[in-house]
Amino acid sequence: MSSMTRWIGLLSDPKNLETYQRYVETIEPKIGAFLEFDPRRGLTESSAEGPLKGVPFAVKDILAVKGFRLTCGSRILEGFVSPYTATAVEKLQQAGAVVVGKTNMDEFGMGSSSDTSFYKRTNNPWDLDRVAGGSSGGSAAAVACGLVPFALGSDTGGSVRQPAAFCGIYGLKPTYGVVSRYGLVAYASSLDVVGICASTVEITAEMFTHIRGKDDRDQTSVEPPVKAWGNEGAERQVRRIGVVTGNLGLEAGVERAYKTTQEVLRSLGYEIEPVELSMLEYYAPVYYTIAMAEASANLARYTGIRYGYRPEYAENPEELVRKARSEGFGDEVKLRILLGTYVLRSGFQDQYYQRAQRIRTAIRKDFDRVFHEVDVILSPVFPTQAFRHGAEGLDPFQQKVADRFTTAANLAGIPALSFPAGLEGGLPVGFQLMAPVFAEDLLFQVARRFAGVVPPPKAPTNTSPWS
């Protein structure tokens, strides 16, 4: 793991810490990856020893870190400081890694650009006029410009994989339940997973071994069957890769890169099988129905009563709540709460929520069928490369339609890894590999071999001496 060696011990040495801070201070103003940056505070919460001793990492502002703010990019959590730490973060801290700060994101994870954040805009390290993707845009950008070797994000419908693809890095969405969600602010509980943004496959895989495992504080977490992890000797070998085909509606550059990637994989000796995901058109509608329904309940707790944004004045508790939510939430969040409430109304559940759940089951079965024929699946992450900020980019509806490739893994609960596949027009392109549940090792295996031929690109803003 040569890519990690220069980071190890970095923050344990006060002189290096200063050098590090200076580097971040030169890059960060251009990028806007962090909502809060304070490596010294992070140091106080980490173990002084361990395999990751002194390694800086960033945490998406949707994961709780004691002593750091926890805003989820929303005004409604303005000023809220977390009294506890998420399990995934805690495990890294115990291994010696140091939280340097909290990264920007779309409000409550609802977006594909990080532009719905109440606090700031995050720019793509490859082109500052473009978005870093979302919702874990800050985490992906921080990794891409070498501020950290890896960062934690969350992936409900592609929120780690899409910004990873936009920024030219790796983004892992693990099997549902393999990483504890304790401390991950819920957007859609049955879809949310803690994910990893990292600069190399090796770092991604290593961090994954650190954060996975059953947690008593998350009863939906699971200990994966031992065999699935594969030990060195008996590692399963990927032979057949299914490639999602059909009219996918990809941008020309993405389409070209998709073809090239398939060629490279073929040249590595993999059998490339075209597979058709018969339910592809259902992914986004089903995903949004379930996600919004769950979100409408998950976001009900933000009332300004116990924490976060509180309006100046209210006549009574009801008005306090109404004002806090009306002033505290952004438009996209309000839209999703309203839609979620709508699909859960009694008399309408069968038509929307329960129907979506039935289709979700069918989607799972469809993947079971496909994994009978191939070991892993290759698919696009997003139909476009990083788009521009504002009106020149994608409107919210187009962004939702574009989520159809990534949402599949969340609906099916399977692991997926977004990997960089070179540049098109000076911007990175990424694709994703999907595998059966608990088979993350297969994803790393293919991505590692692919990187041997097509190494991950380095963003022009990345002048980090450590990466």
Added chain:
Amino acid sequence: MYQSFIGLEIHIQLLTQSKVFCSCPVRFGDEPNTNVCPVCMGYPGVLPSLNREAVKYGYVVARALNCQLSPVTVFERKNYFYPDMPKNYQISQYAFPIGRNGYMDIEFRKKKKRVRIHEVHLEEDAGKSIHAGDLSLLDYNRAGTPLLEIVTEPDLEIGEEAEVLLQNFRRMVRYLGVCDGNMEEGSLRCDANVSVNLRGQGLGKKVEIKNLNSSRFVRLALNYEIARQEEILSRGGTILQETRLWNENRDITEGMRRKESAHDYRYFPEPDLPPFTADEIFLKEVEESLVELPDQRKNRFLTQYNLSEALAEFLTAEKSTADFFERTVGQGADPAAAATWLSSDVQKLLNRQGITLPASPLSPERFAELLVLLQEGKIHGKLGKQVLEILFQEDKSPAQILKERGWEQITDLGTIGGIVEKILARNPHVVETIRKGDMKPWGFLVGQIMKETGGKADPRVVQTLLKERLQASSLYLLTFGGAISGRRDRDGMVVPGGSIAIQKILQQDPAWKDRVRVEELPGEEILSEEITPADWATLILRTASLLQEGNAKGIVITHGTDTLAYTASLFHWLFGKAEIPLVFTAASLPPEEGTEAAQNILQAVELAAQGRGGVSVVFGGERFEPVNLRFSSLDPMRFYTWNQKRIRKEAPSPFPLFGGGLEEESLRMRIEGIVRRVFIVKVFPCMQGEQLLSLIKAGVRFFILELFDTGTANLRQSPFSLKKAFEIGKQEGVHFFCTSQQEGIVDFSGYVTAHALWKEGAIPMGGLATESVYTKLIAASLYAESDEEILRWMEANSADIG
């Protein structure tokens, strides 16, 4: 005729160590917001972890309620905004609750009912809002406390039934140890829904009643609400489907401020919690947590220990008392003695100190030791009571206490015998008096002997030795008016007489000559139709003192025929548990007019000399039970027993032996106090029920209604029915005890009019005849401190033993 339907929603807080979804302690009364953590405060990013103990308690209750247990139970989110609910959704259950389709059996006024349980589900409690002036404060200590909701089907009809169900349920969960059942503090809460409709037309519009924080309020609110809805319907109005609040200050239900919209809770499965699978190991734990429930235990106590209904009820009301009792018995104590002491002397000490039995210093082992000492005659009752008091104060065994205080009793016959001889020799005149039959100085002799031994002699030994020495144990005959002690005057009328004729009969019989002590009561000569409270008081107190002195072997009471049914049953209630026979007899003609009186008297004396304990009646060569007697003046004149077949079940007296302890004057006043408030009414067709209102106005609070066939009466909305009397009666605290004009059992089954009476709160007296009910009421009033207690005694019978 309307029908009412009541269903209950009961919430209980489970007595788990920690909250249902986090490890915060479940504890009340702490500083606000101290038993909280990010999970129960609904902080961003936290997740619930299900407390297995809470689920287990839920399954235990569902099992005890005979539910079908779900093999897999699922939690769901119930969405609504409320400031004291941290997440603004409550984790509850909906499609797959812990248990379904159970039942609970209840009984109110002899009507048994199986109330179906719709479901049992587990959820989390909310915090508390406190509104202080223009501030709203929130305390989240309670948020996340495990709450079990039990929903019944609308199988209840009246508030009283709901109250019974709730009380039984409360006792059950306390037995199971899953809830402390405290309604005032809200660990047991109850909402009720009620609908009223024309009979046969199914459920009406449902009205929900909240704010019922005692089982009494549940009864009052439901009965108020049923009456309110019936009134609206009878005016042709319609019921508004709504939620109403019980106003305990005004004793009415009031409509809540209308909500802007109906709640749509938008239930959906809780994605943060996997479904809970009740596997074999878990279900085994559930089975092991079940205990013998109160009703089962009470029935077992009745048969296994041969206890009265009242004592069994007392012992099993709290599991800790029942456990204590059984441990005491396990140590060799006599069950009857243990039960009696627990319900009387021990309870008195507990009340005085304001503590509960398990919290008291008394242990079953020491209590048993004390009872065994009493059983073996090593100490006498009075000393036993003193020792008991010391057991509450000092950490010593009864034996130690006796030894330290030098209270060990002298039981040795030789020692005491010597002292008896000494005292008798010292008092020859007294001995003479007693031998002549005047027992008055008896107490003086006992006192002298006790004094001589420094109070240490076993009084029972003293009594036995004295009796042996003086041959004092004898038969008593008390005259109490009637033709049997009367004579005919010159006009040919029977007039009251004294005891001369009776004395003559006894003196003429060689078997009983000089063996029966005759006393004339009640002091003046009466005929039995002239009985006054003072007469009864005299007779009762004389009997009580004879029983207490212990010199009587048997007592005969001569009485008139026409009111014998009353006095005999009254004595049965008061002295049914006497160890010696109390035999009533009577005659239709004075002794001088034939052999009837003599025959009856001699038979009664014979029975009194050798019969078993308790009260009986002898007449015309037959022996009768003292209750439900009826007299027939046709030739031959005879007594017979009303509801003969049933009477074994109704007869045992639920009351403890009446011990007197009152001045004659105050007993008279107590009897007067109750008879002033009683009236016996025989219903008849076209009876104007409203006439009872003037009796109520005059202070009558207990009616004994002699109904038509087994429990029927007119209750229609008309002046010729009892409707109004019941309506007004309910407001005034009037009770109606129902007997029948025909032989049969009054239990209000079978007829819609009888059912209506039951709904109105009439109390069915089963197979008891009117006369026996009247005297039972008098007896009850002597034991009870309140009308509620009187009701309890009136409903108490010794079940179906024997």
